[in-house]
Amino acid sequence: MKAKNCCKTMEMELTAWKAIVYDISRKMQKASADPKGALAANIGDLHILIEEMDARIEGIRESCTPETGMEDIQAERDAYDRSLVNVRMKANEAMQTLGAGDFGG
Secondary structure, three states: EEHHHHHHHHHHHHHHHHHHHHHHHHHHHHHHOOOOOOOHHHHHHHHHHHHHHHHHHOOOOOOOOOOOOOHHOOOHHHHHHHHHHHHHHHHHEEEHHHHHOOOOO
16 A cells, blocks of 8 residues: 555644644744743754654655555654654644743733
8 A cells, every 4th residue: 555645634633733833833922921931941852853753754755655555654754753742742742832821911
């Protein structure tokens, strides 16, 4: 069985998550007046996560050709599954931190 559709699905989902994490990061940057404040560490973590997703997306693009079979991308699929768990946890943590702050006047 060819992996083309699976590869495209992985790429699109990681790209969508990357956009979500990027949006969270921008909101945190706007909310954080103090660069050494509680949000700064989270912002740094999110930037690292975005870089990791970029690398994972590029890896999918490189490893998936029209001839690639499902068995050929098993390692990439496993890494993708682990990436999604990490992304969801980090995004949830960031949203809790962002929501927990008092940004009013």
